[in-house]
Amino acid sequence: MAHGRPVINTNLSSGVPWVARDGREAITVTADDVEELSAAIQRFAYDCELVDQRGEAAERRVKSEFNYTLFCDRTEALYSALCVKGSDHG
Incomplete structure (x- = not known):
């Protein structure tokens, strides 16, 4: 995605379909459906x-949602929230 390439992914219950969204950056297919995967490749x-x-x-999504600065900010916010929760037990 960072290099401007679209994605074919599966509809697993993970973050993958959220990262590369069906009909936007990706074609999302049903897991274990070889015909659907073949059609997406075609x-x-x-x-x-x-x-x-x-x-x-895909490239726009990487730049807007997964850039280094945003990653650092989100990680810091998560750690801060965890520290606050952790201090409630201390």
Whole structure:
């Protein structure tokens, strides 16, 4: 995504579908569905406009949601919240 490439991912109950969202930066397929995966690969293989659109969206998402500064700020906020919760037990 950071290099402007779209994603094919699965709809697992993880953060992956949130990072690369279906219809925006990705095509999300059902896990273990080989035909659906094949169709997604075919769409990207033959639709350069779709690849470009989703790739540009992917790069924008990385820059806006997963950049270094934002990562550091979110990590610091999480640690601060954990320290506050931890001090309640001390």
